[in-house]
Amino acid sequence: MRTHQPGFDVPVYGVPADLVRARPGDAQPLPDGRMPLGRYDANGQFVPYFDRSQIEDGALAGKGLEIAWAADPAELFFLQVQGSGRLRAPDGSVIRLGYGAVNGWDYTGIGTIMAQQGLIGTGPGQYPGSMQGILRYIHDHPAEGDALMRQNRSYVFFRENPQPSAVGAMGVPVSPRTTVAADPAFVPLGAPVWLRVDRPQVSGLWVAQDTGGAIKGPNRFDSFWGAGADARLIAGGMSAHGQALLFLPKGTLARLGL
Secondary structure, eight states: OOSOBTTBOEEEEOOOTTOEEOOTTSSOOOTTSOOOEEEEOTTSOEEOOOOHHHHHTTTTTTSSOEEEEESOHHHHHHHHHHSOEEEEOTTSOEEEEEEEEEOSOOOOOHHHHHHHTTOBSSSTTOBOSSHHHHHHHHHHSHHHHHHHHHTOOOOEEEEEOOSSSOBOTTSSBOOTTTEEEOOTTTSOTTOEEEEEESOTTTOEEEEEEEOOTTOOSTTOOEEOOOSSHHHHHHHHTOOOOEEEEEOOOTTHHHHHTO
């Protein structure tokens, strides 16, 4: 919903104006050389930006940042994990949301936490490690689920997306069954990638067109499946292991001295 209505109580925030990168000298640079994200407090000191718990407890309320309202906090949480998506209102209208910014805190995978706590598996009282299984746990245990989500201090802000598809880190729309997110420290954006893994749906040729807070390392990729029930089912349960082959123009490695 674009306005706050009964039953739609979860704000979807746009990018705050006070979310900035530190000026040189005000903080330690990140390993990639960029300055960290945060904010300047009332005393002019650079401090970390509000984390998920602070934001959900109202740190940004009343600042006019709400671009929509959602009904289910767990669904919004996974919309943030995906980085883009759609909100469907009761009247059938659709609000397309694209990635705007992140608050600067490191991403924590709540599925990993659940696995460490013995909540994921096939035994009595355990849940599948898919998105659907984690959602079911959160809905079955609202208080524990809220505490679990808050352990991921990372928080994504959105922009309304006028395009029919999500826009990736290259600034162009991403394509279902074609686009993967990759770590640009190892895989240059725009590079073709051949995935040879133990899931036939994802094996084959993809193009690295996006990035993500959880996509770190030379052999970590996140496949994009588009929108709709089928895409949700495939993406929610997607976990594959295997090899990734990066295609480079002929002579590139020689020119780089590798």
